[in-house]
Amino acid sequence: MEALTDLANAIVLLLNFVLVPGLAYGSQLALGALGITLVFGILRFANFAHGDTMAFGTMITILMTWWLQSMGVSFGPLPTALLALPVGIVVTILMLILTDRMVYRHYRRQKAVPVILMIASMGVMFMMNGIIRFIIGPNDQRFADGERFIMRARDFKEWTGLSEGLTIKTSQGLTIVLAIILVAALFWFLQKTRTGKAMRAYSDNEDLALLSGVNPERVVLVTWILVATLATIAGTLYGLDKSFKPFTYLSMLLPMFAAAIVGGVGNPIGAIVGGYVIAFSEVTITYAYKKVFVYLLPSGLEPNGLLQLLSTDYKFAVSFIILVLVLLVKPTGILKGKVI
Amino acid sequence: MNSDKKTTLWFGLVVVLLMIIGFSQSWSVSLGIMNLCLISAIMALGVNIQWGYAGLINVGVMGFSALGGMTAVLVSQQPVVEAWQAGWGKLLLAVLFFTATVILATLCYQKIVASKQRNIMMAAILILGLGLTRYFLDPATTAIEAVDSASTGYLGGMNLPIITSWIIGGFVAAGVAWLVGKVALGLRADYLAIATLGISEIILAIMKNEDWLTRGVKNVTGLPRPVPYEVNLQSNDWFIQLIQWWHSGSLNLLHAADAQVALKQFIIEGSSIFVKLCYTGLFSTVLIIILLLSVKALNSPWGRMMRAIRDNEVAAGAMGKDVIARHLQVFILGSAVIGIAGAMLITLDGQFTPTSFRPIRYTFLIWVMVIVGGSGNNMGAVLGSFLIWIVWIEAEPVGVWLMQFSTSGMADGNIVKLHLIENAQHMRLFFMGFVLLLVMRFSPGGILPETIRKR
Numbered sequence: 001m002e003a004l005t006d007l008a009n010a011i012v013l014l015l016n017f018v019l020v021p022g023l024a025y026g027s028q029l030a031l032g033a034l035g036i037t038l039v040f041g042i043l044r045f046a047n048f049a050h051g052d053t054m055a056f057g058t059m060i061t062i063l064m065t066w067w068l069q070s071m072g073v074s075f076g077p078l079p080t081a082l083l084a085l086p087v088g089i090v091v092t093i094l095m096l097i098l099t100d101r102m103v104y105r106h107y108r109r110q111k112a113v114p115v116i117l118m119i120a121s122m123g124v125m126f127m128m129n130g131i132i133r134f135i136i137g138p139n140d141q142r143f144a145d146g147e148r149f150i151m152r153a154r155d156f157k158e159w160t161g162l163s164e165g166l167t168i169k170t171s172q173g174l175t176i177v178l179a180i181i182l183v184a185a186l187f188w189f190l191q192k193t194r195t196g197k198a199m200r201a202y203s204d205n206e207d208l209a210l211l212s213g214v215n216p217e218r219v220v221l222v223t224w225i226l227v228a229t230l231a232t233i234a235g236t237l238y239g240l241d242k243s244f245k246p247f248t249y250l251s252m253l254l255p256m257f258a259a260a261i262v263g264g265v266g267n268p269i270g271a272i273v274g275g276y277v278i279a280f281s282e283v284t285i286t287y288a289y290k291k292v293f294v295y296l297l298p299s300g301l302e303p304n305g306l307l308q309l310l311s312t313d314y315k316f317a318v319s320f321i322i323l324v325l326v327l328l329v330k331p332t333g334i335l336k337g338k339v340i
Numbered sequence: 341m342n343s344d345k346k347t348t349l350w351f352g353l354v355v356v357l358l359m360i361i362g363f364s365q366s367w368s369v370s371l372g373i374m375n376l377c378l379i380s381a382i383m384a385l386g387v388n389i390q391w392g393y394a395g396l397i398n399v400g401v402m403g404f405s406a407l408g409g410m411t412a413v414l415v416s417q418q419p420v421v422e423a424w425q426a427g428w429g430k431l432l433l434a435v436l437f438f439t440a441t442v443i444l445a446t447l448c449y450q451k452i453v454a455s456k457q458r459n460i461m462m463a464a465i466l467i468l469g470l471g472l473t474r475y476f477l478d479p480a481t482t483a484i485e486a487v488d489s490a491s492t493g494y495l496g497g498m499n500l501p502i503i504t505s506w507i508i509g510g511f512v513a514a515g516v517a518w519l520v521g522k523v524a525l526g527l528r529a530d531y532l533a534i535a536t537l538g539i540s541e542i543i544l545a546i547m548k549n550e551d552w553l554t555r556g557v558k559n560v561t562g563l564p565r566p567v568p569y570e571v572n573l574q575s576n577d578w579f580i581q582l583i584q585w586w587h588s589g590s591l592n593l594l595h596a597a598d599a600q601v602a603l604k605q606f607i608i609e610g611s612s613i614f615v616k617l618c619y620t621g622l623f624s625t626v627l628i629i630i631l632l633l634s635v636k637a638l639n640s641p642w643g644r645m646m647r648a649i650r651d652n653e654v655a656a657g658a659m660g661k662d663v664i665a666r667h668l669q670v671f672i673l674g675s676a677v678i679g680i681a682g683a684m685l686i687t688l689d690g691q692f693t694p695t696s697f698r699p700i701r702y703t704f705l706i707w708v709m710v711i712v713g714g715s716g717n718n719m720g721a722v723l724g725s726f727l728i729w730i731v732w733i734e735a736e737p738v739g740v741w742l743m744q745f746s747t748s749g750m751a752d753g754n755i756v757k758l759h760l761i762e763n764a765q766h767m768r769l770f771f772m773g774f775v776l777l778l779v780m781r782f783s784p785g786g787i788l789p790e791t792i793r794k795r
Contacts, residue, residue, distance in 0.1 A: 046530040103777055130768070
């Protein structure tokens, strides 16, 4: 019986510190990587401004949330930010369409090489970053409200009688649920609707799609709308889960690129797989397994070290190492993406 | 307008800008900006060698300059004898095991035909090798970091003059660039960009966390200087006489007592300017040497070959040029130049703080300099760094002044007004992006575009 309790405790430990955070972070990365992979697939360049697009959408959502909060509006147990989200999405869509008209369209018409578009996206990154810092400042902002936990560690302990607790934050549950809904909607759109099919055709073979009467400007427009929606939601969920700081969104760019490439660039399923691969490798490699083994091994055999493969400071480095390895061994990614 | 005239005019503008800053703010500020312009110019030359000559996109500038900076620490600091005694044996073993693992795994990957057995073998080598490395490394680092961790806690350096680190820093960056290039240069342009960005983050992560090597986030401060200290200058007879002579006109007009007070003020100001001038001299020398070499290389047959490879890899390959080897070569050269600049930067700062390396400032801003100045044109890259750095620094006071001016109609204490003035400094990011996009759109070659001599 004691052996069983120990096993249960070890599993709960892993659930609490590896599975739940990994799933939430993976979903946020996957949503971000979907945006990157869509731009990669349709517009054919690496969008360095994507991190700041997320931050921009989140900022608008936060401002709206604060306004709603000051009006006394709340969303019951759910965060008010969900009510503000549509405004954030719409403003971000307008922003991205504006940047496309002002910046990217020119190079598209010139048929410029992807590198030029990529460098242009660095310029957009600078500008957005400036706007964000100008409006909301470079500091941490908190905007989460409503019920904080779906399950508290203490309740879980009382309920199961185990000595390890399981905590699930509302933001984590929300992230996973929203990610599932969004991904399902996106795939329905890409697979079933006429516009979605046109997008896939355009991504596969531009010339053939143009010959078949696909309107490229419309495809690009729809792509930016999708990218803005995904980015704003991903950014807001990340902000609810951790906290909002413009700089963290810039550093999110790299794991998101990694997720998109690891999964297979231009392939939406790949972006999702990549997101979870990156998230779980980060969490599993930097987690200290000592306590798990204390439960699993008979007393007397406890390990003396922390049993941590890499210190948590290397969290971001893990995603790059995976990225570089995948680029070297299998440049098309886990699921076959395209090499544009 | 011919290109030489244009170059002269634009550099004339830079001189005028620096003089305006000198007269309106102070000469100390102006020289401080000038010194960082010189360092940025060397970094931009490095990027220009890679991007402008060969079309290789390196978004890992931050990593290579940090490597140069780390070298400055490792070259100039006193060795910590106790730390070496505490951990050298195990550290050496760890390094040996790590090197052996990497070499064995690479050999295994290259020499054995791809198969399941090979992959298992490679995994076994890696796991065993890295495990052994950790087995020796962990106690070694704990022992080293335990030695007087408040003031040292790392191995220290080689106690050489810090100027030598400029050369060694170049070599360190070149060595790492060789490794990176071997691994990543086969990638397509945008993948290469992302890979180099990732690698620069890994380099920084190592520097922040391996306390035994760099003290990590505890920072290394008080690096020795290649130039005199202000305090020593202020009590130095010949320096006091120099200042007296320089300001003799205004000092003679004052009474003796007032003249003493004024002289003291002049000496304090003068010492700061003198130190900065020394740095300016050193940095300009390095910049001129590198610039001359770069121009020479670009106009040589080697430079023509590089441009040919950049413009059409396939055709150049068909003409018998070894594209892969040339790419690796130019990547190493450019990174070495960036490494030199990194070592100079840390020499100027006098301290090494890994957390101060941010990609916006050390990677993307350098890219803006190269693109705005003119990629492929060395003078363009230098001009771009001067202009962009001046704007980057001066955007803050000018932005605040503009905001104060434009909000002068609002009441004092108005929240919007306070917010606008407080956050005006962040508009420089916006402005940088704006300039970059404008130049890319309306003058794709930059301010001073590449000039190709017709024969």
